[in-house]
Amino acid sequence: MMDIWTTLMYSLTFSTVQRALIATPLIALCSSLLGVPLVLKRFSLIGDGLSHVAFGAMAIATVLNLTNSFLLVLPVTILCAILLLRMGQNSKIKGDAAIAMISVGTLAGGYLIMNLFKSSARSSNFSADVCATLFGSNSILTLSTLDVWLCAALSVAVVMFFLLFYHKIFAITFDEDFASATGMNAKVYNLLLAIVIAVVIVLAMKLVGALLISALVIFPALSAMRVFKSFKRVVLCAVIFSVLCALLGIFISIPTGTPVGSTIVAVDIAGFFLFCILGLIKRRRVHP
C-alpha cells in the first residue's frame, strides 16, 4: 500500500501526468454532460457509431503523419455526426442500421488503411498504435501542452453550449414535437447537439480510445437516472459521478500500470452497480 502511494506521489512530479490530470476531468465532464440528452434521446448508438468514425479518421491522420490529428479527426467526425442525424430522421434507411453500417465501415476501413500504410506511419510499432487508438492504452499520458490547451478550449466550448441552451436541450429531449410546435427551431438545436457530440467524442478518444467512448458517455447518465428523478439533478449527478470515476480510475492506473481507459471504464461500471443498489434502497424508503 505504502509502495503504491509513493509511486503515485513520485509520478505526480512528471509533467505528462500533470497534463493528464488536467485533461481527464475535463473530458469526463463534457462526455457526461452530453451523455444525458444522448441517452434520453435514444442517441447512444449514434455516439457509438461516431467513435468508430473517429477511429477511421485517426487512422488516416496517422498514415498521413499529421502532427496534430485533431485537425483532421474533428471535422470528419462532425461531418459524420450531421450525416447520421439526417439519416436517423429519414426513415428510408432504418436509423440504427445506417449507424451500424457507417460504424463498421469506418472501423474496418481505418484498420485496413493503417495496415496498408504501416511502413509510412510515424511509429514502427503497428499493433501498439492500433491498440492505442482503439482502447486508449496510455495515450492520455502522452498529451502535449498544445493538446491540453485544445482540450481545455473545447471543453469550455461544450460547457458553454450546454449552459446557454440547457432549457432548450431539455425541451427538445423531452418532447421534440411540442418544442417545434410551439416555435422552437428543433432542427437547429439537433444540429448543434450533433456537432457538440462529435467534439466530445474526439476529446474522449484521447482518454479512453475509440471503442470505449460510449462507456464514458452512457454510464454516468444511466447511473444518475437510477437515483435521481429531475433533469437538473440527473445532469449534476452524472457530471460529478463521471469526474470522480475518471479521477479514481487514473489514480488507480498510474501506480498499478493498468491501461487508463479501461480502468476508468471499470470504475464507471462499478459506480453504475453502486447506483443501482442506491436506487433500490431509495425506492424501498419511499414505498416501504
Next chain:
Amino acid sequence: MSQLACENLDLGYEGKTVLSGISFTVNAGDYLCIVGENGSGKSTLMKTVLRLKTPMSGKILHGDGLETNEIGYLPQQTVVQKDFPASVREVVRSGCLGRSGMRSTYSRADKQLAEENMERLGIAPLAKHCYRELSGGQQQRVLLARALCATRKMLLLDEPAAGLDPKATAEMYEWIRKLHADGTTVLMISHDITASVKYASHILHIGKQSALFFGTKSDYLQSEIGRRYADLGGIQT
C-alpha cells in the same frame, strides 16, 4: 379572417396518401372536435397544422393575429417520455421556451406563468414530483399546463382523455371547457362521441381517405353520418 384555415390539404407519409382534400376553418372562440376511426389520420392532420409535417399539397393559413408559435399542443403520449427524469415544474416551464428566442434562462414572468398554470390545474402540490411517476391523469394535466404556458390563444389536444378513468376524464373535459369559456380556441381529437357532442361547437369527421363532414354541431347531428355516429354513443338526436 379566421384564426386557422386549411384549404384542400393532402396528407401522407412518403408518397402514400393518408387523407386528401381536407378543408376547414377555425374562428376565434370555436371548439372543434375531430372524430374518426383509428388510423384515419387525425394525429397526422394535427401535426400538419402544427407544421411538424409538411402537407403533400394544400395550404394552411393563420390569421386574426394568431402567430405560428401561439398554438399550444397536447400530444398523444410518446414512449420516450415514459422513463424520462423530469420534475413536473421542469416540464411545465418548458412550455414557455417557444417565445423566449435566444434567451438562456426563464424570465420571472415565465416562472410566474408556470406556477399559475400548475395552480389552475391543481398540480401545484406535485411541482417537485417526478413526471414519470405520476398517474396518467396527472400526467395529462401536466402536459395541459405546459401547453397553457405556450399560449392561451389556441390549443390543439390529441386525445386528452385517453386512458383516463371516468372521473379524471370528466375533470379533463371540465378543464378544457373552462379554458374555452375563458376565450381559448380549442381543437380536440377525441374518440368520446358523448363528450364531443356535448362540448364542441364544430365537428370535423374524418373517414377513410377524406373528410366526411365539417360544420357546426347542430348541423352534424342533423346529418346522416352524424346521426349514425351519435347512435353508437347512445345519444338521442
